[in-house]
Amino acid sequence: MTSFGAAGALGAVFRPQLPPERLRSVVSAADEAGLEQLWLWEDCFLESGIATAATALAWSERLRVGVGLLPVPLRNVALTTMETATLRRLFPGRFAVGLGHGVQDWMGQVGARVDSPVTLLREHLEAMRALLRGERVTVEGRYVKLDGVALDWPPPARPAETADPGAVAASDTAVFAGARGPRSLRLSGAAADGTVLDANTSLAGIRRARQLIDEGRAAAGRTDRHQVLHYLNTATGPDATDRLRAELVREGHDPADGPGVAGDAATVAEAVAQALEAGADTVVLQPTADEPDPEAFVRFAAEEVRPLLR
Template identity: 25%
Template sequence: MTDAAAPTTRFSLRVNNDLDLPTLTGLAVAAEEAGIDQLWVSNDLMLRSAPALLGALFERTTTLHLGIGIMNPYSVHAAEIAMVAATLQEQSGGRFLLGLAAGSGEFLSWIGIDQPKPLTGTREALRSIRALLAGDRPLDVPGAGEGWTRDAYLRLKPIQVPIYIGAMSPKMLALAGAEADGVLALLFPPEHFETASALVAAGADTAGRRLADLDMPACVWLSIDEDRERADRALALKLAYYGAAFSPYLLARAGLAPEDFGPAVDALRDGDEERAIASITPQMLSLGISGDPATVIDRCRALQRLGATHLSFGPPLGPDPVASIRLLGQSVLSEIRRPA
């Protein structure tokens, strides 16, 4: 009797929607050539439109699955999210992935939109969007929210679109496990995967599902370069800008607090990026994965030992993102795909 074959590891990239189309196209082409399975583009407010960007990228790629990570039902109605999803899935021939979450309350406040009951709002949107894509009426679906009438249905053929929930809180992770096709959970540090996946698994169990029934990428920040110091500097600058805004709960798991990033914030206010980079400690760097290929492989292997079968790499990717993607393809992915 032989053991069952180990699951094949999949890979994805996550990038921000501040990139212009030529730059993003270069990244997408490099990702496809490197053997990356998915590319996710954020849809943060006041930047470029992710649906428009993906519409163009589908014309420039052939195998890469492209996702919006994420759309929210507060600034865009669930009906319009379903329209976007159906159209992009039709255009791409089945390569579109929809990321759905409550969104950033801070960003929504910029445009005067409240975010009441994020968990309920996300659950209702998930159920109503899924109903619309299936050719059904949200009015007939329990828990799909109020305000729908008999006329609220898509005048299109039913189409299947995988829906991933963007989640960090225990309740949102449990919702993803119970109802979604996948979950996008940012991991600071990467080893938080063990806790997050357990919460998703518990949610799946309550719904009679298994963790294996959905796609749970281990979403980490990555910076890779042949020169380890260059890689560390790129991640340090990213942490200097964003570290103070990380969840105190997640930072505490790494022995850190938001105020630890105060010196970096002060340096950036003074316009001194070099001082900001210097203020990022090795403990802070451990919130992401950075270094040369051998170092990156070791951290990724640790995630595989925790059960991760899908590794998702987010910005900065490296000092030169396109070169970093190529280095991933040449030196890392094939190694990680082999059984340890």
């Protein structure tokens, strides 16, 4: 079983446009098919990331589950870290978490919008990673304020040598960050253990992201591994091309050359290979919002696409 962050890992998304009660059948299909990773979103105002992750982990035997992303303006860092540590103790090595700015319009709707999203994300990442390492944290930041806070039950550290080669989540203390712009990508390199690139990212965007992440890492003096996870718009089946074109239009892309792939397993596997070559370590197939059979989609990823990557 491939660790989170191991080079060449493949996953799929359960989109929150599906009702929560659909999750169980998708998890079962993914688990039975041998899918490596299932990723969830905490989008306003659809579904909770932590609640769905806990449920998916409990319903599966081996599936690794990630939340990408949790919007930090909605969350107190102590609570987010407690939830993460609890799931990592209950399901060692099977839970990944990513933090992001949140969609600013949504944050405004709930009264959580901040003047400096980059500052908030940096403070949240630094505090959360320290708490997960078992440290006692006192900080008086612009947004994050902690007074002698330490977890009673941090995730137990696992030596890096016990992990798969190249795995970033060797100790269950890793935190990913979602990033798009140059400042956020440099921040992720400096303050996170991995970066989540959304499905709006082109192959050139992956290469540029790697460069900016490395700039942030160099400025922070970091020499540990930093993993890049890329969501890939994916459609398969008889109407795949039409559904992908509609998805790209909804996202404001030119449907003729927007980021994504439509076609059979060989076509999708080639697109995955190109993303890996561009600098991604993990590719997560993101179905269209109107995917007619999400259970079949995760089986397609595991049983048809994955063997072509080997």
